[in-house]
Amino acid sequence: MSDSISRKEVIHVANLARLSLSEEEELTYTGQLAAILDHARDIMALDTAGLMPTAHPLELTNVFRPDVEMPSLDREEVLSQAPASEDGRFLVPRILGEAP
Amino acid sequence: MVDDSVFSDVAPQFLPGWEIVVGLEVHCELRTKTKLFCGCANSFGREPNTNICPVCLGLPGSLPVINEQAVELAVRIGLSLNCTVDESIFHRKNYFYPDMPKDYQVSQYEKAINENGYLELPLSRKIVRIERAHIEEDTGKSTHVGGDNGRIHGADHSLVDYNRAGIPLVEIVSAPDLRSAEEAREYVSELRSILVASGASDGKMEEGSLRVDANVSVRQLGLSEFGTRCEIKNLNSLRSLVRAIGYEAQRQVALIESGGKIIQQTRHWNEDQGVTSAMRSKEEAYDYRYFPEPDLVPLSPSSEWITEIKGRIGLLPASRRERLAVLFDGVSSGSTFDQIVTAVNLGLDDLIVGSVESGADPRLALARATNEVAGDLEKLSNLTVEKFSDLIKMESERKLSATQAKNVLAQMLVSGATALDIAKAMGFEALDSSVIEDLVDQVISSSPREWERFSAGEDQLAGFFIGQIMKLSKGKADGKVVTSILRSKR
Amino acid sequence: MTGSSVGLGACQIAELVKSKQISAVEVTQEHLALNEFYDSALHSFLEITEAAAISTAKEIDAKIAKGEDAGLLAGVPIALKDNLVTRGIATTCASQILKGWKPPYSATVVKKVSGAGGVSLGKTNLDEFAMGSSTENSSFGPTRNPYDLKRVPGGSSGGSAAAVAAKFVPLALGSDTGGSIRQPAALCGIVGVKPTYGTVSRYGLIAFASSLDQVGPLARNVKDAALLLQVIAGHDPKDSTSLVDATPDFVSVIDHGVEGLRVGIIEELVDGVAPMVGEALKASAASLTSQGATVEYVSVPAVAYGLSAYYLIAPAEASSNLARYDGVRYGLRVEGQDMNETYVASRTKGFGAEVKRRIMLGTFALSSGYYDAYYGKAQKVRTMIIGSFKKAYEQFDVLLSPTAPTTAFELGAKAADPLSMYLSDVCTIPTNLAGHPAMSVPYGLGENQMPIGIQVLAPALGEANMFRVAAAIENDAPPISKTLFWE
C-alpha cells in the first residue's frame, strides 16, 4: 500500500467536497487515488527551484468591463429550474451553521 | 464556564489591570453602478432575485469579468489609506454555503491590490496600520423562516435572495493597533469619512454598506504578547461596535480571571440581549483551499492610471479638517476641534466653508451646522450653501435671535425655503431697534423705582428689564440689542 | 436511405444551399433521418432538437430566397457537445446532477454558430463533465465507435466525434481540456482541433478545468474544421481570458503548402506507442518531407511530465468548478435533514465515480498541507513544459506526434483502472498545459483495423502553420478503407 494518501485523508477530502462514501468506496478510492499520486511522484523529484508557478497560459492583465448596467434574467425562468422556491426566493433546508 | 448573561447590556467599563486589543475588518460596498463581475445593478432594496444573471447566480458556463470602476474605487481607497497600490491577483476561497452561488468566493488572498497603509485618528492622533484593503465579491442573503426573530437557530428552512451576490466589496484589514472600544469607534468613524470623501462608498451602515468584524483579545497590562482573540462578526452600527467590544473584553477578562481559557472562535453579536455568543458552525476546521482564480487575469494598475485616479479623489477628511481649522486660528484640539471633527465626519464642512467664504461668521456657522443641521442629516439636500449662509448672517446681524435662527433652520431643512421667507412666515422678523427703544421707555416709565436702582449700579436688575421687554415684544426683541439700549439710557 | 447531402462536407453543403441547389430544410431532414434511424446503436446524441432544427433551416432558406447573406455555415447541420449551454434546451454534461436542466442563456459559441447559419441538430454525449477518454463515463450510457460498435469512440467529446464520423453531421463542436477533441477525433478517423487558449470564447462552456478548457471543431476534413474555427473564434468581452487579436483567415491558408516549413517530431511521444501508430507517424513525416518541409526529431523533455502535472491541476480546478452543483439553484436535489445533508446527498447521488474521483483528487491537491507539494509543484512543472516547448519552437514551426498511443480500445477495457485510462491522453495533455493549439488528422488504419490520428502542434496563435501541415498530411494520407457500421 502506498503512503501518498491514507484512507483517513480520503474520508477528509470527501467530507470537504460534500461527498459520502461507503466503506467499500473508501477503500477503492484510497487505492485509486494513491496510484495516481504515486504516478505523480515523477514530478516531485524534479528540480523546480527558481521557476514561477503558471496559473494561466495567457499573459494578459487588466481585462475589464465598463460599469454599465445590463439586463437581468427573468426571475420566473430562473426559479422554474430551482429544486424548491418560495416568495421569489430559493428555498433551502434548515442551515445549521452560520457562514464562516 | 462563565455565564454570558451576567454582562448583559453593560456599557464598556474600565478593566483595571487589563488592556483590550482590537483589530478590525471593515467590509465596504463600493459605489459602482453594477456588480463586480457582471452587469447587474448594484442597488439596495429591490424585489428578491430580480437583480441576477448567469454570472452572479453562478450558473454553469458563466464567467466573471472585472468591473473597471470597482478597481478604480478600490485604488482610491488604497491611496486614501496611504497603501502601496500594486499588481494583484484573485483567488477562490472554497466553502459550501447557500448564499454563495458558486460555493466559492472570489477574493484577493496572496496579493491584495492595496497593502501596508495607515490611518491617523483625528482626536488621539494615533496611527493605525492598515495591513491590506482587498477586493472581493459579496454574498447573497438568507432569510430564516420558522424560528424566532428570523434567526438561523431553530429555523425550519431558509429562503435565499441573490440580489446582493457579486456586489463589489473592499475589505479593509487593520493591524491589531486599537486599544479600546472608543478607539475602534473613532477608527471606523474616520474610515467611514475617508470612504465617503474618496467617492468609494455611500457610508450607509444601516443599509449594510459598511459591515465590521472585530477581532478582540485582552492581555494583562505590561505584557507584550497578544492574548487569544475572538472574532465578532457583522457589527452594523457604531453603537453595536462599541457595545460588542466592551462586552467581549469583559467576558474574556472574567473568563481568564476565573481560571478559564479563551478559545479562538467566531462569535455573533446579539443586539437585543447585548451579548456575544459562539457561532454554531461545523466541527471540522475550515480548509478554504485557496487557489488562483483561473477565470480572471491579474490586475496591474499602471502608474499613469494610478496618477489619474489620484486626481479624481475628493478632498480627504484630514485636509477637510485643516481647511476648517484655518478658520479658527489653526485649532488642533479642544471643543472647537471636536466640533470640526464632527462637521467633517458628517460631511458638513463644505457647507460651513462655503458660507464663511460668502461672509458668514465661522463660529456661528460651525455651531449651527454641528448642532442643528447634524440633527436632521437626511434633509441636508434641502440646504444650499447660499441659504445656510444667509441664515447665519441674519443671526449674526441680530435680525434673528438664536432661538429664532434655530427654528428657522429646522424649517429650512424640511421645506428647502430661504431663511428670509421662513422668518417672515413665522413672524420672526426681528424688531427694529427704534421699536425696541419705545418698549424700553415704556418699561422704564412703568417701573421707575427699579430703574432708579438699576441706574445706581444694581446690575442684577438688567434681567428684570430684559424679561419685561421680551414679554412685551413677544420674544421678538433681540436680547443683545435690548441690553445695549438699557446701558445707553442708564 | 441516405439523401443527397449526407456525406458531403460543410463547405460543400454551404455552397449548395447558398446557390439554392438544395434547401437547408432538405439538408436538415436528410441528416435527421439518418440520425433517427441509426443513432440508437451509436448513442452519439443525448437530445435531438428536431423541431428547432427545421425551423432554423426554414429561416435560412427564407434569407437566401430574399438574397440575404446566410453566413459561412448556411444550412450546415452541426452537433453540440452537451457541455455547451443552450437556452431552453436541456444541458446535462451527461450528469445526473444536471439532468433536465434548461439554461436561461446560450453559450457564445452556440450563438456564433447559429449567427453563421449553422443548424444545430442537438446535443451530443460525453464523459460526465468531460472527464474521461472513452465516453463510457456518461451517466446516460456510452457512445460507440461508428467503425466498430464494440469499441469506444474516445472521449470526452466521443458523441461529437462519433456523430461526425458516422456522417450524422458534417460538423460538431467539442471541448478539449487534455485531449478531449483530438483523441476521439483520432479514434473515430476524423479531424479535431484544439485552438490556442483564448481564441474561442469559453462563455457558456460548462467548466471542467478553466485554465485548460477550450472549445473547438470536429469535422471530416481539415478545410471544414478551419471553416468552423473561423466561425467560432474571436474576442468575447464576456470571457476575461479571451484574446483580442484579430482572427486570421484559417480556410485560405490551407492551400499554401508546406514548402520550407520546419517540422519536429517529439521524441518523447514516440516511444511506447502501438507499432502501427508509430509507422503511421513516420509515413506522415515522410509525406511532409516529400511536399517540401524539413522534418527532424526533437527532444521536448518536459512533455514527459505533462500527465502528472495535468492530473493535479485539472482536478484541482474541477473540484472548485463543480462545487456549485449543490442542489440549491438548479439540478438534482436529494433532500436531507438539513442543508449540509442535502449537499452531501445530492452530490453523492448526482455525480458518477470518475467525477467523484477527480473532485477528491483535486480537493486533496489543494488542501492545507498539500498545496505546495502537489498543486504548487504542478504549476511549476507547467512553467517547465512551456519553457521546453518554447525552446523547440525556436527551431521548428510545428511539431508532430501521434494523437493517441493506440487505436480505439474495446468498451470496458480500461474502466477498472483509471490510471491506464489517463495514459491515453499522454500525447495531447502537454499542449493544454502550454495553452497552444494542436489538432488531429486521420492517417489510415492501424491496430484492429481502427483509425489512427496524427497530432500537429504549433506555438500559441500558430494555427495557420498548423492547418497548412495538417492539410498536407491529409492530402497524402491513406484512406480509411472501412465501412461505417450502417453502411
Ligand SMILES: [Mg+2]
Ligand atoms: Mg473576506
Ligand SMILES: [Zn+2]
Ligand atoms: Zn449578475
